[in-house]
Amino acid sequence: MDLGSNPWEWATDSRYPVFCLTFTRGSTPDAVLGAYGVAPGQAAIRTQAESGALLPRGGGGTLLxxxxxxxxxxxxxxxxxxxxxxxTVMARLSQGTETVRVFKGADGLRTLDHYRDGRRTESVELSTTPVVRGEGPHTLASALRQALGAIPATASSSGSAPSVLLLGLDVAGRYVGGVLDxxxxxxPLLTAFLPDADRAPLRPVRSPPTGSPSQTTAAADAAAAKPGRPLGVLPPAPRSPGSHPS
Structure with a gap:
């Protein structure tokens, strides 16, 4: 499929300093929004300009x-x-299927990730010497290396070589069979605002087993923090019968 010369050119525009773009196979828009944590009925068709009205004045949250x-x-x-x-979001999106993700960060980090059935199979740091992680198969990483290898040496030396971010987006686009221009x-797109209160924790919160050392330590810390006692200082041990104060 011919995806054009630079169909992803917008991604290098300074108006898009940060973005995260996922592609999920065989899903529906409502199901995808649900995987992000959006409740049913909370989305509506809006243009990019109209979507700005959903953002709170104090910031926070994310627009999907x-x-x-x-x-x-x-x-x-x-x-x-x-x-x-x-x-956790990527695991929900890719459960029973697959999800491809492209991320552009404000700090210069650009990544291309592939999840299958809740597990990350590959994560590629988009650079001229890609760093690849994940258990495999490394389908996208292989395609990216081929794209990098096809760049003429003259283009690399003259600075006219395409952005590696654009190459990563092109690899993703060819894999899913289309582009987002x-x-x-x-x-107009189906749009929803997800407030911070509804967002997933950055890492799953696991409760320790009852009676585990971490719970025992937490209970001791809580007892030590009662009013009238310095934090972290436990009360003196009780004296045994018949003992005398020193």
């Missing part, structure tokens, strides 16, 4: 914009504080 791509892929775009970076991104 969802649509369909190719025959059976659903994408979700966000550019505030991405929810799609969280492993600037016109679509600005147009």
């Amino acid at each position: 914009r969802v649509g369909t791509l190719a025959e059976n892929w659903v994408y979700c775009y966000e550019d505030l504080e991405p929810e799609g970076l969280k492993p 600037a016109q679509t991104l600005r147009g």
Whole structure:
């Protein structure tokens, strides 16, 4: 499929300093929003300009914009504080299927990730010498290496080589069979705002087993922190019968 010369050019625009873009196979827009934590009925069709009215004045939260791509892929775009970076969200999205994610960070980090049935199979740091992690198969990483290898040496030396971020997006686009262009991104899409109160924790919270050392330590710390006693100082041990004060 011909994806054009630079169909992802918007991704390098300074107006998009941060974004997270996921593609999930065989899902629906409502199901994808649900995996991000959006309650049913909370989304509506809005343009990019209209979506700004959903943002609170104090900041926080994330704006999710969802649509369909190719025959059976659903994408979700966000550019505030991405929810799609969280492993729990990616596990829900890819459960029973697969999800591809492209992330662009304000600190210069760019990654291409692939999840299958709740597990990350590959994570590629988008650079001229890609760093690849994950149990495999490394399908996207292999395609990225081929794209990098096809760049003429003259282009690399003259600085006219394409952005590795654009190459990563092109690899993702060819894998799912389509592109998300600037016109679509600005147009009407199913949109929902996810407030901080409804967001998933960055890491899963696991309760320790009853009676475990961590619970015992926590109970001791709580007892030591009662009013009238310095924090972290336990009460003196009781004297045994017949003992005398020293």
